[in-house]
Each structure stands twice: as C-alpha cells, then as structure tokens.
Amino acid sequence: MLISRWIRSIKKNAELRKVAHQLYFTTVTQSRSPELFSDLEAPDTLDGRFDLVVLHVGLVLRRLRSCTEGGQKLSDALFSVMFDDLDQTIREMGVGDLRVGKKVKAMARAFYGRCVAYDTALDSNDQMALTNALCKNIYGLDGKENSMAKVMAKYVRDVSLNLETQSDQEIFGGKIIFPEVKHSIKG
DSSP states (O other): OHHHHHHHHHHHHHHHHHHHHHHHHHHHHHHTOHHHHHTSOOOOSHHHHHHHHHHHHHHHHHHHTTOSSSHHHHHHHHHHHHHHHHHHHHHHTTOOHHHHHHHHHHHHHHHHHHHHHHHHHHHTTOHHHHHHHHHHHTSOOTTOOOHHHHHHHHHHHHHHHHHHTSOHHHHHTTOOOOOOHHHHHHO
C-alpha cells in the first residue's frame, strides 16, 4: 500500500514536471520573439533576455494562481524547471561551482522582485506603475520615461488577459498560447 502510493506520487510528479517543461519551453520561445527586441526595443543582451523570461514566466505563474486545483504544484514545478535551466546556463557560461549558488540566489531575488512589481501593477490596474516597472526592469531606465515601455505595458496586459481566457485543462495539458507581439503594437 505504502509503496504503491509512493510510486503513484513519483509518476504524478514526473507528469507534472513534463507539463512544466512544456509550459517553460513555450514561454521561453515567446520571450525570444524577435519583435520584442526589434519593435519594442528590449535589450538583446543576457540581462535583457533574462528579464523577458522572468516577465513571461511571471505572467504564467500569475495565471496558475487562479487554477482551482493543482495550480500551486504546477507553479512550483515551473519555477523549478526555470531555475534548473538558469543554473545549467550559468554553468555552461563557465561560472565555477562555488559561484553558481550566489548567482542563482541573486537571480531568484530579481525574479521575485520583478514579479511583485508586475503583479501589484496588474492587480491594481495601474498602467503607470506597470510602465515604470518595465522601464526599470526591462529597459534599465529607473525613473526615466520610455515610449516603448508604454507599448510593452500594453503587451503585458494583453498577455495577462489572454492567459486568463485559457482553460485550466489546456494549461494542465501543457498548452498555453501567447498573443502575437504585433497585435499589441498595432492596437
């Protein structure tokens, strides 16, 4: 009885991790949309790419919080997949084992700080706060205005609203669909 429960738990965790990998792959693909760099002028740098992954994963995690059942477990799995990938990337860049932990910890702090800023702005429907958070985090312009940040804020709202329309069943099937960047630019 105990062994069969343990085996079921392992299988369920493996399935959850597989879904998290699918969500992460789709999310990273969206965060690398060429229009984000060319049209919205996000910096095509290591930091810029990290910030776009954080933004998109944060929006997916936001959506998972509204899932009626299992959202927290899938959120945890997605977060774990993301940081496993970041850990691997840091190692591939040649960062030594003794420094990887510090780098990952700094990235986790940055991740949480950015997610709180975006969530607070989205929850309060505060366009200016969202634009300011994007200016600071994506464009590195703390306290300065950036016209592209306003367009990026519209895109972020579009993504958030789009994710809200997708069913829990689709998401737990590993399927999420992001709106095309160009729709936010035009609209």
